[in-house]
Amino acid sequence: MTGTVAAVAIGRNEGERLIRCLTTLCEQLDRVVYVDSGSTDGSVQAARELGVEVVELDTSIPFTAARARNAGFEALKKSGLPDFVQFVDGDCGVEPGWIAAALAEFGNQEGLGIVTGWRSEIHPEASIYNALTDFEWHRPAGDIAACGGDMMVRSDAFDALGGFNPSVIAAEDDEFCTRMRKAGHRIFRLPLPMTRHDAAMTRFSQWWQRAVRSGHGFAQVGDLHPDYFVTERRRVIVFGAILPAIALVALIACLPVLLIAVLALYALSYFRTVQGLRREGLGLNMALRQSVFLSLSKFPNMIGMIRYRLRKLRGSAMSIIEYK
Structure with a gap:
């Protein structure tokens, strides 16, 4: 398919990762916009030295990935909106040939609003946490419900939807994809490497x-x-709140049978997770290790859900939660 493509990369203190990201984009595209969310590591200067247009977000307004991507899109509109926009996170390098492959897919299928591909970790062996993330990225190709922030989007569809919701601080890509599907557009994942x-x-x-x-x-x-996220919320509530509450009651009331029953449910969930990971192709040792963290994740997930409810109740700003 013929059509114009430009890229929007977003980041905050990504350092060398950002340089890698922008370099891989500039090798495939003439127009690249980098949106910076208050970096203090020289990212802005590094981007300008690469010849990339830079947008610096107002630091008085809470940063979100959604707000940054929208700002990049608006910058492209000022100089002539392309037919498609490739969004990329600043800690990702774009694989050679990806832009051409994604663009071609828009011409191969009707009704596509988003085309994405496979993301993988550069160093999955560096830590169990990287390995968890790497496995998280491996999802089936074909028509999908949602994808991560690395995506090529039809510009007119993005514009009609008003872009990302800037108030959503996490899973903003899921929220955007949900609106895209409800507007009648398909989301398709190519079985090709997209970003590292x-x-x-x-x-x-x-x-x-x-x-x-x-x-x-x-x-x-x-x-x-x-x-x-119905299933995800239900699991978090059960394993991150209800069962711990029952276990606490069992301890206080000296009800060992009830406590054993709760522990048995956690054990059952753990081994079912192991089996699921094995079915998806993970080796036994890694499946056993990753299942520990997937089981444990319900507790920080619950904290995040409670934090959102408290913020909403107080009318507080939805500020980002950074992990690196």
């Missing part, structure tokens, strides 16, 4: 914060679209 991500997670605290952010996203996006 650098999670750079080496500490438990980073993983915990990322899981808190995910829980916040479950709650906030679920508020906007009650039919989305």
Whole structure:
């Protein structure tokens, strides 16, 4: 398919990761906009030295990835909106040939609003947290319900929807994709490498914060679209709130049978998770290790969901939750 494509990359203190991201974009596109969210590591200067247009967000307004992507899109509109926009996170490098492949797919199929591909980690072996993230990215190709922030979007569809919701601080891509589907557009994942991500997670605290952010996203996006993240919210409530509460009652009331029953449910959930990961192709040792964190994640997820509810109740700003 013929059509014009430009890119919007967003970032905050990404350092060398940003340079890699912008370089891989400039190798495939003539128009690239970088939107910076208050970096203090020289990212803005580095981007300008690469010849990339830079948009610096107003620091007096809470940063969100959604707000940054919208600002990049508006910058493109000022100089002539392209037919398609490739959004990329600043910690991702774009694979050679991806732009051409995604553009071609828009011409191959009717009704596409978004085309995405496979993201993978650069260093999945560096930590169990990177390995978890790498496996998280591996999802089936074909028509999908939602995708991450790395995506090529039809510009007129994006404009008609008003872009991303800037108040959504986590899972803003899921929220946008949900509106895209409800507007009648398809979302398609090509079975091709798209971007190489650098999670750079080496500490438990980073993983915990990322899981808190995910829980916040479950709650906030679920508020906007009650039919989305239903299973995720239910699991978090059961394993992150109800069962711990029952266990606490069992301890206080000296009810060992009840406590054993709760522990048995956690054990059952753990082994079912292991089996699920094995079916998806993960080796036994890694499946056993990753299932520990997937089971444990319900607790920080619950914290994130509660944090969202408290923020909404108080009318507080939905500020970002950073993990690196």
